[in-house]
Every structure is written in C-alpha cells, then in structure tokens.
Amino acid sequence: MNTLTTPTRQSGLPPGPPAHWWGLNHLQTMKPDYLGFVAGLQRSYPDIAHIQVLNERITHVFHPDWVRDILVDQSANLIRWERATEVFSTSMGQSVLVTEGAQWQRQRRMLQPGFTPKRVAGYAALMVLAAQNALDALTAQSPGQSVDMDALMTEMTLDVILKALFGAHQMTNARPVSEAIQTLSHFAISEMLKPFSWPLWMPLPTVRKVRHAQRTLDHIIQQYIQGQQAKAHEIGQDLLTMLRQARDPEQPDQGLSARELHDQTMVMFQAGHETTATALTWWSGLIARHPDVAKHIYAEVDSVLQGQALTPSALQQLPWLQASLKEAMRLYPPAAVLFTRRACKPISAGPWTVPQGHLIAFTPYVIQRDARWFQSPDAFQPERFLPGAPDIPRGTWLPFGTGPRVCIGQHFAMMEMGLIAAMLLQRFSLQWPVDAAWPKGDLAVTLRPTTPIRLLLQPRGAHCGA
C-alpha cells in the first residue's frame, strides 16, 4: 500500500471539531473514554485533527508518513508535554523517560549499550529461568484450572526484570510490588487529565496511597542496589552492573550519580515489566479466542523445540509466534497513547504547519486500526506479519514509538515475550471459557483489560523439564 502524499501547503490550523466553552465539550467526552474520543476524531478527520481544550491547542496526527516525519526527522524541535513528565517524575525522578535535551542525550548514550540485541540475548537464560519457575508452579496445580493471565504474566515479567536488573534473586511475594505499580499507573493517568496535582504532603487518601506505593518501590530498589553493592565480587552481566559501569563516551570519567542510578533503575523496573505483562495478557486471550491461529503456533513450537529448552536463536524459527505477538500489540498496544509532545518550533505535518507552543498527540491504538492500512482492522490476523506478507506501511505499527525516543527496551521486550509465550504454549493449551465476554481496554498508563482475562490451561504433555 502506498502511503506517500504530495503536500500542497495549507494555511491556517488543521481541521477539527469546534470547541464549545473553551473545549469543555471535548474534555467531557474524552474523560470517560479517551480512546473512543480519539477514534471518533480520526473517523471525521482521517489524517490530522486540531482541537482546543482549555488553554491548550492540540493537534492529533494520524497519517503514518506525517507521524514518522515528526517523530523521526523533527524530534529535535519537540519536547514531551510538561504535565506528563511532571507526573511521571513523581515516581521515576530525573530518568531517561522524562529528561530532555543534553541531559536526556547523555543518559540515553550511557544506557543504550545495555540494550543492544547482543547484550539482550545475554539475559535470555534468566528470562527462561523466570518463566520456568512460574510454569513449574502452575503445572504442579490441578489441570484445566482457570488462571488469571494478568497475574501470571505480571509474576513472570516482574521476575524477569528483577533478574535482569539485579542478577539471580528470589522475591517471595511480588504482590505488594505489582500493586504499588498499579497505584502509580492509575495516579499518573488521572493526574494528567487534571490541571494541577495535590502536593504529596497533603493528608488525602489518594495521596497517602501514592506515597505508600512510592515508598514500597523506593525501598525495594534501594535494598537491591545496596545488596548488590555488598556482593560486589559476584556482580555479573545484569543491568544494574551495566548502569554502574556506564560512562558517557563524551566525558569518559563521568558515571551516573547515586540519584541517577536509583532513578534509572526505577524506570527500568516500572517501564520494563508492566508493558510486557500487558502485551502478553492480551496476546494469551487472543490466542485462546482464535484456535485457528493457535494451531499454527502449537505446531511450530512442537516441531522447532521438540521438548527442548528455548534459546534466542530458536525464536527466529517461530514466525507464527512472533507474528501473533506483533498482531496482539497492533490491536492492543500497551502504550496505547504516546507521550504528547510540545512543539518548540513550528512543525510540519504533511501540508499543515503546527505552530510553536501547540501540543501534538499520537495514538497508536487508533493509527494501528486504520482500515486504509490494515484490512479488517479489528480482526486478529497474525498472517499480516508473516514473512512474505505485503509490507506493513512504515509508521502504521508503533507499539514501541519511533524516532530517537523509541523504546530503549524493545529488543528486550520482544525477546522476553517470545520466550515466555513459547514456553507457555509448549506446556499448555489455552482455552477461552464458554460464555466469557471479551473485555474492553482500560487506559491506565498501559492499556489493561477492563475485566480479568481468565483462561483454562490444559497441560499438553511432554515438555522440557517435565
């Protein structure tokens, strides 16, 4: 499909629905269902839409060429929406997720070597171990049980990120951690729709809950950092060691300060497991709902792995599995909305110019369901991503974002999800419970199912370690 357009310069602002009462009409519609609001906007204005909300002017860009042009080629003239970075820095400090300019460049340069495909392959054994522990525990329970997939995936991905960050570890109870992360996620998304935050010293119930969640995570991170310091002679190839040893190539005598080390560890911890757990939860539900697709993946997993332990290279031989993960993230991108950007200079969006000071929004959930680029856009059809299928137009599949601020953990995430998904299907067939309804998406920081995805897990017989 050809997505190229020849811009004929347009004057004035891009088209969009009228604002009544300074855009309170938009605010009212977007608050209960933000994604529904943006999808409606895109139906009326397929490529670009401008709206006013209170004192902000926001341009939603949907055309994939323009999205790429802005996020890749004009990224130097954008910063992240200040309100979002303010909210995220409450729990993630001055980490690579929220910093800008020279500070961000320095941090990204220092972290990048820990996330190259080669380095990431070094974490595979730890990932397999985490998945094996959780699946062994599941196998020991009664067959055909109904399993809350979000809880299972969160347990596995939490274990993976802890092992990758801190080396082998054993966390006895992961529940307080995942609850703390959920609290901070919900807080972050609700705060972003408000013009100001309550100071964190206010004795309000929500504020107290958020402070408690923050203290829980801070405490755990500090414990691990100090614990690793005490066992310095055992330090291996984990991410924390990489962060400690990271040097800025432009100032080789400078490492991360103690505060930066804490903040970067916190961001990896938070950004690095909720996203993958969410993607795997939706994926597992889709597999259970689509036995016609699942049969290809079971066959592939059985013939390639033949009951053997999984390695990163074996993943390359599982095209249906990889395609199903990509398709699940097309329909349910964990980061359904990218960070909104502020234009620091006028920004070209195809034939339009977004004036300096305006906000620009990108919504993968909507862009990835555009019928112009994806036939039957709401259908789960992993065939679209199989080798030999027609190319997916660039800029239409954005679960990891694009441009210089693309997700630093994308190779890590793809490998982790591939390993966990393959190991799960090696051992269990996933069945959708009769009469269970398919959930909608709930936009917290990640796109979570509104009601839990519970599946029946039937053991499939022989597997590695059985």
Ligand code: HEM
């Ligand atoms: C399925 C899993 C994941 C998804 C869908 C995802 C998605 C994203 C997206 C969309 C962005 C860019 C946001 C924007 O441009 O507005 C991002 C940034 C980021 N992600 Fe991920 N992510 C995933 C896994 C991970 C993992 C495993 C890690 C680390 C271990 C990680 C760490 C980060 C960091 C540090 C950033 C900020 C990068 C920067 O601004 O330079 N993510 N992620």
